[in-house]
Amino acid sequence: MTISLFNRLLKGKTKREAAGRPYIPHDIILSILLRLPVKSIIRFKAVHSSWLSLISSPEFSFRHLHHERACFHKHGVIQIRNRHTAYPCLSLRSSFDTAAEDVDRDHDLVDIQNPFGEVYHSTYIRAEVLGSCNGLLLVCLIHRDRRSREFLLWNPSTREHEKISCNYYSPLTNIVGLGYDEFNDNYKIVDVSFKRPGEAVINVYNLKERCWEIKNYDFPYKVYYYQPGTTLANGIPHWLVLRRVNYASVVLLSFDVVEEKFKEVPLPAAIKASTYISTLYGYLCMGDADSREIWMVWIMREYGVGKSWIKLNISFPEPPEMPFLYRLIPHEFINKDRVVMSIDWMTLVIYSPSRKEYKNVLISDQEFSVATYAESCIS
Numbered sequence: 001m002t003i004s005l006f007n008r009l010l011k012g013k014t015k016r017e018a019a020g021r022p023y024i025p026h027d028i029i030l031s032i033l034l035r036l037p038v039k040s041i042i043r044f045k046a047v048h049s050s051w052l053s054l055i056s057s058p059e060f061s062f063r064h065l066h067h068e069r070a071c072f073h074k075h076g077v078i079q080i081r082n083r084h085t086a087y088p089c090l091s092l093r094s095s096f097d098t099a100a101e102d103v104d105r106d107h108d109l110v111d112i113q114n115p116f117g118e119v120y121h122s123t124y125i126r127a128e129v130l131g132s133c134n135g136l137l138l139v140c141l142i143h144r145d146r147r148s149r150e151f152l153l154w155n156p157s158t159r160e161h162e163k164i165s166c167n168y169y170s171p172l173t174n175i176v177g178l179g180y181d182e183f184n185d186n187y188k189i190v191d192v193s194f195k196r197p198g199e200a201v202i203n204v205y206n207l208k209e210r211c212w213e214i215k216n217y218d219f220p221y222k223v224y225y226y227q228p229g230t231t232l233a234n235g236i237p238h239w240l241v242l243r244r245v246n247y248a249s250v251v252l253l254s255f256d257v258v259e260e261k262f263k264e265v266p267l268p269a270a271i272k273a274s275t276y277i278s279t280l281y282g283y284l285c286m287g288d289a290d291s292r293e294i295w296m297v298w299i300m301r302e303y304g305v306g307k308s309w310i311k312l313n314i315s316f317p318e319p320p321e322m323p324f325l326y327r328l329i330p331h332e333f334i335n336k337d338r339v340v341m342s343i344d345w346m347t348l349v350i351y352s353p354s355r356k357e358y359k360n361v362l363i364s365d366q367e368f369s370v371a372t373y374a375e376s377c378i379s
Contacts, residue, residue, distance in 0.1 A: 030054070034067045038157040038375045058185060061377040065134055073332065074375060075340050075361070076108075076156075077348060077368035078139065080127055087114040090127055090139070092156050092371060093362060110156045115141055115163070129369045131178035131189075133231045135376025138178040138189060139369075151189060153178075153207070157375045167203045167212045168193045175221075177229035177237030179257035184208070190237065190255050192219060198244060204260055215260065220244045221251060227329070230277045232284055234303065238265065240277055240286070252277070252286065266306030268298040280333035287330070297333065316351060319343055319358050331370050342370055 033041060033055065041064070045052045054060055076094035094108040116125050124144040130151075131138035139152040147169050154161040168191075175192040189205040200219035203212045221241040229237045236254050243249040252265040265284075277286045280299050287297040295314045302308035316328060332340045339351045340361075348362040348370065362368075 030060075033060075034064050038064075038377055041377060042158065055377065058378075061379075065374065065376045065378065073334075073372050074156075075332070075348065076371050077362055077364065078127055078129055078137075078371050079364065079366060079368045080125060081111070083125075086118050086120070088116060088119065088125065089113050090115045090141075090152070092137075092154075094156060094371070110159060112152070112154065112161055115150075115152060116143060119143070127369060128228070129371045130176040130228045131231055131237060132371065132373045133178045133180050133187065133235060133237075135374045135378050136178065136187065137371055137373055138176070140176065151191075151205075153187075153189075155376065155379055156371075156373065158377060158379055160379045164189070164205060166191065167214070168201050170194055170201075173223045175223060175229070175239055175241065177239065177255055178231060179237045179255060180231075180235030181257045182235055183258055188257050188260070190260075194222075197222065217261075219262070221253060224250060227276055230279060230284070232279065232303070233282050238277055238284065240275075265300075265304065268309035268311070269306070270311070271296075271298060271309075276330055278330060278332050281335065285333060295330070314339070314353050315356070316341075316353075317356055319349070332372055340370075340372070342368075 029051075033044065036044075041055055045055050074094050076092050078090065078092050080088050081091045082088045090112040092108075092110045094110065115127075119125060124142075126142040126144070128140045128142070129137055130140050135155055135157060137152075137154045137156065139154055141150045141152055143149065149166050149169055151164040151166060152161055153164060170193040174194070175190075177190050179188050179190065180186075181188060187207040189207075191203045191205070193201045193203070195201060202215040202217070202219060204215060205212050220243060222244050224240050224242045227240070229239045231237045235257055237257075238252060238254045241251050241253050243251055250267070252267055254263050254265050255261070256263055268286075271286075271288070275288045277284065279285060280297070284300045284303065285297055287295055295316055297312040297314055298309045299312065300309050319328070329342050330339055331342060334340060334350075337352050337354050339353070340348070341351055342348050347360060347364070348368075349358045349360055351358050
C-alpha cells in the first residue's frame, strides 16, 4: 500500500471516528506500518500519541526488522569530511538497497557533526566500520595523536547515535564485534586489544548496563587477514584468526553473546585457506582466491554443522581500467549473481558472474570503510 493511499485512509478514519465509527482496525494499521520504510514510519510518529507509543516500542522495532523487506541490505561508505577544519564530520553515503535492481539512484548522505571533538590540522584521525547488527553500525573513531579511540553505535536510518568510550588503546590491530543477545534483548560489543603480540586484553560492553567488563580468560589467537567481523541474523559475530601456537592454522571464531565466550566454528573439510568471511542469503560464507580470477566460496547451510558447507566457484575477471596491482575485496553476496565488492578501498562495485561485468556504485578520491546494514527503527 502506498503512503498516499495510507494518508487518504487516515483522513477517512478521522471523519468516521468523529461519528463514533472507527474506520481502520489496529491490526490493519500495524500491518501497513510494518511494510513501510523507516523514513516514513518516523514521520507517522506525529499522527497520534498511540502511534508514537506503538512505533517507539521494542516489539514493533523487532517485528519491522524481521519483516520480509528487512532481509534486504543497504550499502554505502563511511568517510571523514571537512578534514581541513578543526571540526571534521563523519559522513555515510548510502548508495542503494539490494531489493532494487537499479543502483543508479541518488545517494543518501547522513552526517554526524564533530564526532572527534576539536582537532588540529596535522592530527591523524580515522573512522572504521567494525560491525553491523540489526540496523546498527559499530564505528571506531581513532585519534592516534591522543592515543585514544571511541566507539560509535549508529543507526543511519533513524540518524540516532551513541558514543562509547573505550577502556584500552592499542596501536596494534584489534578484534572487535557487535552482537545481539536475543534472550535479554541486549547488544554487546566485544573488544580484543593486544598489549603486545600474544598478550590480549578482552573487554565486553553491555549496552543495557552502560558499562565495560574485563574478561580474564586466555585468548590463544592472533589477527590473521584483517577485515571487520561478520554478524549473522542470529546476532553472533565472527572473525577469521590464526591459532597462536600454529600460525598456519586458520580458525573461524565466534563470540557467544549470551555466555560471553569465544567458540570455534567448524571449517569446510576441503578448504586450504581463507581470506574473507561474509554472508549469502543470510548464511555464513567464507572463501579464498584460487587464482587472481577464481574465487572459491563456501556456504554453511546449517549453522554450526561442519558437514553442511557447500562449495561454489565464482570467476572474477580483471576490473576495467584497474592498475596491475589491485586488491579486490568481496563484502556481501546478495545472491549468486550479485556480489558487492570494493576495489583498493576506493571504488564500490557490484559484480554479476553471469554477465561477467562490474557496475560502479561509488567512486571516491579517498579511502573509505564499507557499511552494510538493514534499515531498522531500533534505537
